[in-house]
Amino acid sequence: xxxxxxxxxxxxxxxxxxxxxxxxxxxxxxxxxxxxxxxxxxxxxxxxxxxxxxxxxxxxxxxxxxxxxxxxxxxxxxxxxxxxxxxxxxxxxxxxxxxxxxxxxxxxxxxxxxxxxxxxxxxxxxxxxxxxxxxxxxxxxxxxxxx
Numbered sequence: 001x002x003x004x005x006x007x008x009x010x011x012x013x014x015x016x017x018x019x020x021x022x023x024x025x026x027x028x029x030x031x032x033x034x035x036x037x038x039x040x041x042x043x044x045x046x047x048x049x050x051x052x053x054x055x056x057x058x059x060x061x062x063x064x065x066x067x068x069x070x071x072x073x074x075x076x077x078x079x080x081x082x083x084x085x086x087x088x089x090x091x092x093x094x095x096x097x098x099x100x101x102x103x104x105x106x107x108x109x110x111x112x113x114x115x116x117x118x119x120x121x122x123x124x125x126x127x128x129x130x131x132x133x134x135x136x137x138x139x140x141x142x143x144x145x146x147x
Contacts, residue, residue, distance in 0.1 A: 027108065030135055032091035035103070039085045045073025045123050047102060048114075050087055054102040057115045058092045058136050059147065062124040073123035080117060081109035093135040106136050116141035 028034035037051035045062025048055050063070035081087065088108040095104040107114040118124035119141065131137040131147035138147075 027088050028090040030090070030093035032093045032096050033089070033103065033105075035089040035091070035105075037087065037089075039081055039083050039087055039109070042074055042078045042081075042083065044070060045077055045118060048077070048081070048087075048107065050089055050107075054100075055089050055107060056099050056102040056104045057118060057124075058095065058104050058106055058134050059127050059130055059142055060115050060118050060124040061127045062118060069123075073118070076121055076123045077114065077118065080112060081107075081114055085109050087114075094133050095130070104134075113141065119145045 035050060035053070035055075037053070039048055039050060040052050041049035043049065043054070044065050046057045046060045048057075062073040065071060065074060086109075089103065089105045090108075091103050091105040098104055115136070116139075119126060126142065126145035126147060128146055131142070134142070134147075136142055
C-alpha cells in the first residue's frame, strides 16, 4: 500500500501520463484535411481565406457581391468571424477535389459553425445539389435546411 503522503503525487503522475498519451480530438471528422489557421480574407458570404488558402463553406450558397444581399452576407460573415480570427476547417471527405481551387469544408469560428450560421441568419441557402456529395449532409443543421 502507498503511504498517504505519496498518493496525490502518484495520482498526478498517472493523470499526467494519460493526458500526454491520449490524443486530443481535433474537432474534425473523417480522413480529409483538418486545417487550423487565421482568417486572412472574407471573399464573400460563402468563401473565406485561411492563411491565404481559399475555403468554400460546404453546402452553403450565398448571394453574389454584385447585389445588396451579397454585400450584406459578406458583412455578416466579417462580423461573426473577423479577419484574424482562428478557425478550424474540416475538409469535406466527399469533395476533396475542391471547387475552383478552394477547399470545401465545415468552418468553425468563435464557437460557431459558419456554414450553419450563414443559413440560420438568412444570408445563405442550402446547396441541395450537393447534399448527396457532402459528408455534412447528415448533420442536423443540413437536414433542417433541406438536405
